[in-house]
Amino acid sequence: MSETWRIETRAVQSGYDPKPTEPRIPAICQSTTYKYDSAEHVARLFDLELPDHMYTRISNPTTAAFEGKIAAMEGGVGAMATSSGQAATSLAILNITSAGQHVVAASTLYGGTYSLFANTLPKLGIEVSFVDPEGPTEEIMQAFRPETRCLFAETIGNPGLNVLDFAKFSSVAQKMQVPLIIDNTFATPYLCRPLEHGADIVIHSATKYIDGHATSVGGVIVDGGRFNWTNGRYPELTEPDASYHGLRYVEAFGPLAYIIKARVQYMRDIGATPAPQNSFLFNHGLTTLPLRMERHSANALALARFLESHPAVSWVNYPGLESHPSYQRARTYLPLGCSGVLTFGIKGGHEAGVKFMEACKLVALVVHVGDARSCVLHPASTTHRQLSEEQQIAAGVTPDLIRISVGIEHIDDILEDVEQALAASQS
Numbered sequence: 001m002s003e004t005w006r007i008e009t010r011a012v013q014s015g016y017d018p019k020p021t022e023p024r025i026p027a028i029c030q031s032t033t034y035k036y037d038s039a040e041h042v043a044r045l046f047d048l049e050l051p052d053h054m055y056t057r058i059s060n061p062t063t064a065a066f067e068g069k070i071a072a073m074e075g076g077v078g079a080m081a082t083s084s085g086q087a088a089t090s091l092a093i094l095n096i097t098s099a100g101q102h103v104v105a106a107s108t109l110y111g112g113t114y115s116l117f118a119n120t121l122p123k124l125g126i127e128v129s130f131v132d133p134e135g136p137t138e139e140i141m142q143a144f145r146p147e148t149r150c151l152f153a154e155t156i157g158n159p160g161l162n163v164l165d166f167a168k169f170s171s172v173a174q175k176m177q178v179p180l181i182i183d184n185t186f187a188t189p190y191l192c193r194p195l196e197h198g199a200d201i202v203i204h205s206a207t208k209y210i211d212g213h214a215t216s217v218g219g220v221i222v223d224g225g226r227f228n229w230t231n232g233r234y235p236e237l238t239e240p241d242a243s244y245h246g247l248r249y250v251e252a253f254g255p256l257a258y259i260i261k262a263r264v265q266y267m268r269d270i271g272a273t274p275a276p277q278n279s280f281l282f283n284h285g286l287t288t289l290p291l292r293m294e295r296h297s298a299n300a301l302a303l304a305r306f307l308e309s310h311p312a313v314s315w316v317n318y319p320g321l322e323s324h325p326s327y328q329r330a331r332t333y334l335p336l337g338c339s340g341v342l343t344f345g346i347k348g349g350h351e352a353g354v355k356f357m358e359a360c361k362l363v364a365l366v367v368h369v370g371d372a373r374s375c376v377l378h379p380a381s382t383t384h385r386q387l388s389e390e391q392q393i394a395a396g397v398t399p400d401l402i403r404i405s406v407g408i409e410h411i412d413d414i415l416e417d418v419e420q421a422l423a424a425s426q427s
Ligand SMILES: Cc1ncc(COP(=O)(O)O)c(C=O)c1O
Pocket: 084, 085, 086, 087, 110, 112, 113, 154, 158, 183, 185, 186, 204, 205, 206, 207, 217, 218, 219
């Protein structure tokens, strides 16, 4: 890869450089294992002296091509793919956080991440404090404890669609000497590269825009390689690892310490490995990501503007609209577009919401975002129906809320479908 390549070129070319007669695109290496000629070769592999593959739970050539491409696109030093976005978040945190330790996270998170932080990590002895990302710096800093290990937030909150104040979050992380971990799923590296705005680690649900075609569940962790693990707070990276015959990660691997530890310790032990076929599809997805994100963003903005002036709509939430509280911040951090997801309030509340969702024809009822095909969801009657109305409102789900993940179809076809569904919802 050339260091000067722009993001569009990295999306197409990075991560795989075939030699003469090798396949033009990375083949699906559907093999658990690899063959060697000598005990010495295997010993050197297990001593991490050679970069070759040992076992597909730990690494695989097809997965390596995907990892190389996403690392290049995010501007990181290395990446590790996982079997889901949830696995990426879990491993990114567990890699540097143990029982008795603590995480500070923005409260505006994807529901699955919120549940992981509020319910599952505490069962492992890891407490998480949630902070209002719009709160003052001092308030966020007050949530820190001596045992806090990282600060976590999303570039574009799901489903609130608030754009993160990177300047504030990165300065807090720097002052508190912890890494800033960012879930960049909704923005993707085409629209925002958190490592350029002070983040240290980036994670993705590759299931969304990276795949882009609703074929595979997966995730990835990208390491910026700049965090100072030798600040005295991260002995697991600087002191000998008893599970790896005394290896000291920082001493042995320098800027790659975090991501190599994640692989040879956590992926080895937990095994949340992507299938090579899925890595192949994620690699393909990345190739066209810049083009798709341009169209997703343009279509979502056009639909948001249309909805804003429609009489059956009471409010529209999309950070690309001048009326959105994150609009100025979006211009700073998302100058190329605000991605494809928007929410709006339909007049007539719950009943109209169900009617609208069922009347959509092109825009399909699907519990997903980030697909090339437009999808719609009325959370109050579907994903959040087990919650009471009070609990739904606390989760940001009002009875009138509709979410649309705007696809890359022709905008006029999307507008026509939404228009007829709005009319049906009011009858
Ligand atoms: C922002 C965000 N992060 C993480 C996840 C979890 O990803 P996965 O479903 O791939 O486990 C999701 C899933 O919707 C998401 O929207």
